Amino acid sequence: MKMLFLIWNNLKRKKVRTLLTMLSILVAFLLYGYLVAIRKAFDMGVEVAGADRLVVTHKVSIIQLLPISYVSRLRSVEEVESVAYALWFGGYYQDPKNNMFGQIAVVPEDYFDLYPEFLLAPEQMEAWKATRTGAVVGRATAEKFDWNIGDKVPLTATIWPKKDGDRTWEFDIVGIYDGKEKSTDTTQFLFRYDYFDEARRDSEGMVGWYMVRVRDPDRAAETASEINAMFANSPYETKAETEMAFIQGFAKQVGNIGAIMVAILSAVFFTILLVAGNTMAQSVRERIGEIGVLKSLGFRDGQVLALILAESCLLACLGGGVGLALAWFMIAGGDPTGGALPIFFFPLDDLGIGVVLVLGLGLAAGLLPALQAGRLRIAEALRRA
Numbered sequence: 001m002k003m004l005f006l007i008w009n010n011l012k013r014k015k016v017r018t019l020l021t022m023l024s025i026l027v028a029f030l031l032y033g034y035l036v037a038i039r040k041a042f043d044m045g046v047e048v049a050g051a052d053r054l055v056v057t058h059k060v061s062i063i064q065l066l067p068i069s070y071v072s073r074l075r076s077v078e079e080v081e082s083v084a085y086a087l088w089f090g091g092y093y094q095d096p097k098n099n100m101f102g103q104i105a106v107v108p109e110d111y112f113d114l115y116p117e118f119l120l121a122p123e124q125m126e127a128w129k130a131t132r133t134g135a136v137v138g139r140a141t142a143e144k145f146d147w148n149i150g151d152k153v154p155l156t157a158t159i160w161p162k163k164d165g166d167r168t169w170e171f172d173i174v175g176i177y178d179g180k181e182k183s184t185d186t187t188q189f190l191f192r193y194d195y196f197d198e199a200r201r202d203s204e205g206m207v208g209w210y211m212v213r214v215r216d217p218d219r220a221a222e223t224a225s226e227i228n229a230m231f232a233n234s235p236y237e238t239k240a241e242t243e244m245a246f247i248q249g250f251a252k253q254v255g256n257i258g259a260i261m262v263a264i265l266s267a268v269f270f271t272i273l274l275v276a277g278n279t280m281a282q283s284v285r286e287r288i289g290e291i292g293v294l295k296s297l298g299f300r301d302g303q304v305l306a307l308i309l310a311e312s313c314l315l316a317c318l319g320g321g322v323g324l325a326l327a328w329f330m331i332a333g334g335d336p337t338g339g340a341l342p343i344f345f346f347p348l349d350d351l352g353i354g355v356v357l358v359l360g361l362g363l364a365a366g367l368l369p370a371l372q373a374g375r376l377r378i379a380e381a382l383r384r385a
Contacts, residue, residue, distance in 0.1 A: 026321025033327025312366025
């Protein structure tokens, strides 16, 4: 306790300098929290992607359509256990700026069978199957727009008008799904493909992509090659790949987010290391005489070194700890983009890494000043006081 009292009083010696250094560290770790949450959002659930699922798209581009007749041929592949298909709607609710959630036409039972991480109450699934205009929406989007079961939701189509030319599609909310994991995307708006296919003006009988579950995940790549070979040289050639590869490729269309985040954080932490190291170096220079007195009273070199390092770590923990806590509570308050990110949270494993970074920053910033103080001779310290 006496040592802690001494360390704390040393930090209070220059209150403004200590406060500014703490605020710099706080901002750095607040930024760290937001950057890892954004990186997680751009991963779009790569960690929970099914190892036994394949995504089959048109070979040219995902925006090119595939015939619905492929479903029977896909089911004939030996390693294929189940197949579902989907199509992107691309509309908006009330304002084009709100076009920040996925609107997808699916076959209800097939889609949810392939994605067990989507949790929907059985009675809501039955209501969806019984309601042609029914739709199921993820919890995040339902809360964003304050939608409830029983609401009628109009979406304005940007790609798919009805046969009569009308671009307004009305859907009845019959269910709200949750995610099994925190990283599960709960922003999707799902409605029935059969209703959509009958009512749209163009491309009847075409789908956007297929989702395929394979019996043996170890043979997923082999099955993907078999599927591609099946449709080779046809008018609609395919590109089958694992779901993880598909998600990673989709995310990388906006750049290597992971590398960008690492570069930004490296620059930030290097700058903060210089700031904190300079603070500790100044603090030690100002107390050379006191260090000499401590050594003359019997403090060993190792004790002095530990004292300086403890002071540096306490400074880093105060700033970094508050920064991480503030990041946690602010990120828990919701997506600052208003729903543009499919998921937004501070992962616990990254929080743990943040704690390690706080301690590492404290040790690194105080190491050189601590070594200098530990090697300082009593006579030299008292002469320089």
